[in-house]
Amino acid sequence: MNMAVDLVLTAFLGICLMLSASSRLVHCVRLVAFQGILLGIMPLLMWNWSNAAPGMEIWGAAFVNIIVKGVLLPVLLLRAMRKAGVKRELEPLAGYSWSLLIVSVAGAMALWLSRSLNIPGVPVLAIPAAAVTVFTGLFIIISRRKALTQSLGFLAFENGIALFGAAMHLEYGFFVEMGILLDVLVLVFVMGIAVFQISREFEHIDADRLNLLTDNVEVK
């Protein structure tokens, strides 16, 4: 089982690198969806199977997680993409090679710094993988122009936080977990509507060009 967990955590690190370097939005949506599915099976992989089989709540949470993060969110995002008519993130504020470099350096630093953190029962790779995922999400939010890519960044960020929880065996309880998933689902739904409205109102979805609101004194 340990092997499988390490494999999933390595996949998380790989996804971060791919996310930071890919310009096609469809590709990014698929990567984030894949992250969500991996996240859904994490608790099952971390389970100590030799003692007892996991209860209904664990199975249920994993199932709902996979459905929401692996199926519903990508569907909503792809629909928003189609409606807003965007396919690629063309000129990001930080170029793709730079992004890749920055995320790799962050990954290396996370691996190096976490050597001294030795928490019993937590896989060695878990903390750096979660930290890098959180970092990549935040980095995408600040370095990309399109509103849609920013929402993808937010989802990666949220996945990173959930990975922390899953890897460190910190549970919220079944109902709270469902609540969090519902919140994320509604958030992406509202964001999708917002992206569509922005594309209709401004004829672009570049969040960095949303700069009407300032504290300038001049009368417009």
Place this chain on the structure above:
Amino acid sequence: MVSMLALLITVPMLTAVIAALCKGRFCRLLLLTGGLLHLGLTLYCSSIRIDGRWIGLTSYTESLLLILTSALYFAVSCYCCVWLKAEECSRKSLWVLGICLPLFLATMTLVILSRNFGVMWVAIEATTLFSAPLILFHRSGRALEAMWKYLLICSVGIALALLGTLFLAFAARCGGVELHDLRISEFLNIRDSLHPGWFKVAFVLALAGYGTKMGLAPFHTWLPDAHSEAPGAVSALLSAGLLNCSFLGIIRFAALAPEQTGDFCRGLLIILGIVSLATAAFFIIHQGDFKRMLAYSSIEHMGIAAMLFAVCGIEMTMIHLVAHSAIKMSLFLLAGNLLLACGTRQIARISGLFNTLPGNAILFLAGVILICGVPPSPLFFTELSLLVQAPLWLSLPTVLLLFVVFAGMMKNVLSMTMGKNCDLAINPAHAERMIWVPVAGLTAALAIGIVFGVNL
């Protein structure tokens, strides 16, 4: 008894469902009945003391916040009844308002009633989701921009608070306690065995997260945009209701601080408080938009509340929050009237309101004087006790910045109210009809101030 409390959340939800089915018809009637029912239930339930697994009502603070939120919502729904008549709005806007406003109330109630850190997080995130469509009421490009910033910045911020909640559970585990869920009362029982180092990490993350939602500088950037673009009634609820609920998140985290981390938490609150006050003063002094000015004033008061909580304790903070909510609600509603009447938010384009809109102008001036903490405003007494109890290095800059805020706000408001008459966009009688809710709010604040001042 828990089921009575659950009713407080389900009643607004039901109102939202009915409003969704009515497709924008009877919007005002539904808002008013929902508000009235919620207020009645709140007053009935406010003395209940029960600690359930998910929701409960355990302290005087929570009861007070619950009554405050419910009363504010009722006041705002009364205002909406008159306002929606004067404002030209589409059926679709009404539909969204009718659904989202009660859901916003339901989620704020859930924040106050939650007895589990996970549930509280879910509820605070849900307040963002249901208030975001309300900002879009006018469907302009500016409102869209404000809504996008609000959604993104607050969601990222609150996600940090989720990380903080995880670290809190981790702090408990490192302290040798194995908890099965995130019940607040369980954490309170074991607060002395929380691992201090990890608790600090958790507190910093929670402060950044809920602080974003509360509008503490430097995480405040969404607040002036969202508060200025939303219609007056929504800004009033955001500023007077939502900010308090987010602060409750920080208060609940701070209540867990183990002995040796108390100074650390208080220090952080004081730093963020004074930075908020300074930021607000800086932006108020040369502000050209009167709704943004009020939004920065909310940042100022949240900063003061954070400092009050760190220096004087919870009672003073609660008085400050209640008084700020009552006055700021009135001010935002009046600002909505002025915007409707003048058709602009630019201070430079508005003048002579004493002649054209006497009722609104006098109340607006009175509200600004009260919010600046001129006696007998209750804010005067709370700010005074902060200045007296804080060390000199804190009280000196605080009092200076308070003067700067006072000067900036008075300069702007006086230039709006006096001088030559400016053109009005609508018949002034419409705007003058909408002053009764602000009158009630300001009177309530004055009454609190006088009672409090006499007892001091």
